[in-house]
Amino acid sequence: MSDTKAPDASRRSERSRRAIFDAALALVSETGYAKTTIEGIAARAGVGKQTIYRWWPSKAAVLLDAFLDLAARANEALGGDADSEIPDTGDLAADLKYVLRATVDEMNDPAFDGPTRALAAEGMVDPELGARFTEALLEPQLGYYARRIEAAQAAGDVDPDVDPRIALELLVGPLHHRWSLRTLPLTHDYADTLVDLALRGLAPRA
Amino acid sequence: MSDTKAPDASRRSERSRRAIFDAALALVSETGYAKTTIEGIAARAGVGKQTIYRWWPSKAAVLLDAFLDLAARANEALGGDADSEIPDTGDLAADLKYVLRATVDEMNDPAFDGPTRALAAEGMVDPELGARFTEALLEPQLGYYARRIEAAQAAGDVDPDVDPRIALELLVGPLHHRWSLRTLPLTHDYADTLVDLALRGLAPRA
Structure with a gap:
């Protein structure tokens, strides 16, 4: 999108962009990734399909941006900016509980759950799509955990010999297991x- | 299948059953759950589709049995029975590493990975199918972990206040996260x- 347009055109563009994202997430949630098409997104968003092709080269590209926007809005709802680190209040347990509870709330929210399941299902069987979304969507989020754990190692709250990557998987792995396999409820107590x-x-060895 | 048939008929039945399972797992792996049909399984197995309908009422039922058979064969390859508990040598860490390493090997085996991804992808977006397979396939496996952890609690090796269910999720959750999202390699070292x-x-509190 161009920055040189008149304000009215920018507002119209922003409205179209939001409508396209909403339509893309709703469609993928209802019909699955494979059956979602640029034509379908355009029809549901009330825009011409050329509008979509002007901004994105493919269905995967629209959906990737729609999911990035969904994640950014979830972060904003948490009180952070669109791209925000895990808080560091000095109390590691409290900071992680805050983020894991928010993740539980997100997993229980149909607006997140529906499209994310459709995407995860496709990534499960399409390695290229899976890798693209893991790199763009998941890895930045895991990076927040890794940096908070590294800070805790520097503060002496976590064993410096532990790999932060494996440490964060102890937290997000079980949540993802319950969510993806729907075994048991995801609650704040569980988080x-x-x-x-x-x-x-992860505590430092005595 | 009837136990009253002559031995030759039993052998033929067993050969057909094996061919049907192999065809079902190969097809679901190649084309996905939605596109796998009873007709396709019958054609690939070289049996009439009435043979399949005589033994199973639906595609989901054939696939459920095929996955149960796959899991039983994996357990046998581990040296256990088809339906086997986690060994209890008295060394909890060694017993769990044995099982987690075997799980890693299974996740890295295309014969397991392909059909299991197809099934997991469908369960992700179809709650009813997901629940059916979670109950029949996953929960019995999680039960093995729960019972081994309960034995360790009785032996004083695990904090008796820890919920065995959550304890086992600390082990299988991170493995499943790496496998399903293909983030990083699954190795014995990781297990x-x-x-x-x-x-x-999980250690008892000092």
Whole structure:
């Protein structure tokens, strides 16, 4: 989108962009990734399909941006900016519980759950799409955890010999397991228990 | 299948059953759950589709049995029975590493990975199918972990206040996260590190 347009045109563009993202997420949630088309997104968003092709080269590109926008809005709802680190209040357990509870709320929110399941299902069987979304959507989020754990290592709250990447997987792995396989409810209590157990495992050795 | 048939008929039945399972797993892996049909399985297995309908009422039922058979064969390859508990040698870390390493090997085996991804992808977006397969395939496996952890609690190796269900999720959750999202390689070293970190978290409080 151009920055040189008149304000009215920018507002119209922004409205179209939002309508396209909403339509893309709703469609993928209802019909799955494979059956979602640029034509379908355009029809539902009330724009011409040329509008979509002007801004994005492919269905995967529209959906990637729609999911990035969804994640950014979820971060903003948490009180952070669109691209925000995990808070560092000096209390690692409290900071991680705050983020894991928010993740639980997100997983329980149909506006997140529906499209994310459709995307995860496709990534499960399409390695190229999976890699693209993992790199663009998931890895930045895992980076927030890694940096918070590194700060805790510097502060002496986490064993410096532990790999931060494996440490964060102890937190997000069980959440993802419950969510993706729908085994048991995702609650704040569960988030808190995971943090407490994982931090016992990560504590500096006596 | 009837137990009253002559031995030759039983052998033919067993050969057909094996051919049907192999065809079902190969097809679901290649074309996905939605596109796999009873007709396609019959053609690939070289049997009439009435043979399949005589034994199973639906595509989901054939695939469920095919996956149960796959899991049973994986357990046998581990040296256990088709339906086997996690060994209890008295060394919890060693027993869990044995099982987690075997799980890693399974996840890295295309014969397991392909059909399991297709099934997991469908379960991700079809709650009813997901629940059916989680209950029949996944929960019995999680039960093995729960019982081994309960035995460790009785032996004083794991904090008796920890919920065995959450304890086992610290082990299988991170493995499933790497596998399903294809973030990083699944290795024996990774399995060992997970067990060591999780057991530090689960140790009885001093």
